[in-house]
Amino acid sequence: MAVLRTTTIALSLSMIIAGSALAGPPLATDDTGTVEVGKIEIELNGSYSDDSETAFGVTTRCNRSAAELKVATGLYKNLGISVALPYNISERVREDDQLVGRSDGLGDMTLEIKYALADLAGISFAIKPTVIIPTGRYSAGLSEGRWQFSGTLIATREFEDGRYALHANLGYQHHDYRTAELREGTRSDIWSGSLAGEMEVAKGLFAVADFGLAGTADKSTSQLSACALTGIRYEINDHLDVNVGVKLGLTRPEDDLTAIYGIVLKY
Numbered sequence: 001m002a003v004l005r006t007t008t009i010a011l012s013l014s015m016i017i018a019g020s021a022l023a024g025p026p027l028a029t030d031d032t033g034t035v036e037v038g039k040i041e042i043e044l045n046g047s048y049s050d051d052s053e054t055a056f057g058v059t060t061r062c063n064r065s066a067a068e069l070k071v072a073t074g075l076y077k078n079l080g081i082s083v084a085l086p087y088n089i090s091e092r093v094r095e096d097d098q099l100v101g102r103s104d105g106l107g108d109m110t111l112e113i114k115y116a117l118a119d120l121a122g123i124s125f126a127i128k129p130t131v132i133i134p135t136g137r138y139s140a141g142l143s144e145g146r147w148q149f150s151g152t153l154i155a156t157r158e159f160e161d162g163r164y165a166l167h168a169n170l171g172y173q174h175h176d177y178r179t180a181e182l183r184e185g186t187r188s189d190i191w192s193g194s195l196a197g198e199m200e201v202a203k204g205l206f207a208v209a210d211f212g213l214a215g216t217a218d219k220s221t222s223q224l225s226a227c228a229l230t231g232i233r234y235e236i237n238d239h240l241d242v243n244v245g246v247k248l249g250l251t252r253p254e255d256d257l258t259a260i261y262g263i264v265l266k267y
Helices: 002-014 180-185
Strands: 040-055 058-076 079-095 098-106 109-120 123-133 148-159 164-174 189-202 205-214 225-237 240-249 257-266
Touching: none
Parallel strands: none
Antiparallel strands: 040 058, 040 257, 058 079, 079 098, 079 109, 109 123, 123 148, 148 164, 164 189, 189 205, 205 225, 225 240, 240 257
C-alpha cells in the first residue's frame, strides 16, 4: 500500500491544476486558447487538500499543501508551449492520529504543446500532447522516475462574445513504472474526461464550474475518480488575474476537499 500511495502522490503532482489564455485557473478543464506570439503568461498556483478514509477500524488522513509555477508563451499562430513545475510544500499521512508518512519537495516537470486545430460549427478544437519529465525525487514518492507521456483533446464553445463558454476535455496518460510491483498493482493507461463552464457575472469577474471523471491508478478498485469544482476568476486588468476555487471529491479515490488559489501574470 505504501508503494501505491507513493505512485498516487506522483500522479497527483503530474496532474496538478493547469489552465490557459481563455479559461484558466481555477478550472482543471483546459480550453483551446493559446498565448499570442511574443506574449508570456506566468501562473502561480496553490492548493490545500484534505482526505480521510476509514478501513478495518483504522482512519487514515492525508493533508497536502502544493504549489505550481507555470510559464506559457506562443510559438506560432495557434501554437503554444508551456512548462509547469510543481512543488509539494507539505504532505502528512496519519493513521489514527499517528504520523506514518511525509513528503516534501519538487515534483515532476511537465512540458505541454497546444495546437488549435480548427473551428467547426462554432466549436473550436485543439490537441495538447504532454511530456512528464522526472525532476522529482523518486525515493520520496514525488516522481515515477521515468519520462511519461499524455495527450488531451480539447473543445471550446463561446457564446455572446465570450461572456459564456463551455469547455470539454478527453485525456489519456501512459505510465511506465520502474518496478514489477508497481506494474502489477498499478494501471499503466489512465483515461479522463471533464466538462467546464464559465459565465461573466460582472465586468472581468467570471463564475466557473467544472466536473471531471478519471480512471484510478490502483488496480484493486474499479471505481472512477470523480470531482466537482466551483470558483471565481477576476481579471483585474490586462496583466493580472486572480482566482480561487473549491473542489469536492465525489467518489472515494478523490480527495474529500481541496482549496485552490492563484494568480496569473500577463506580459
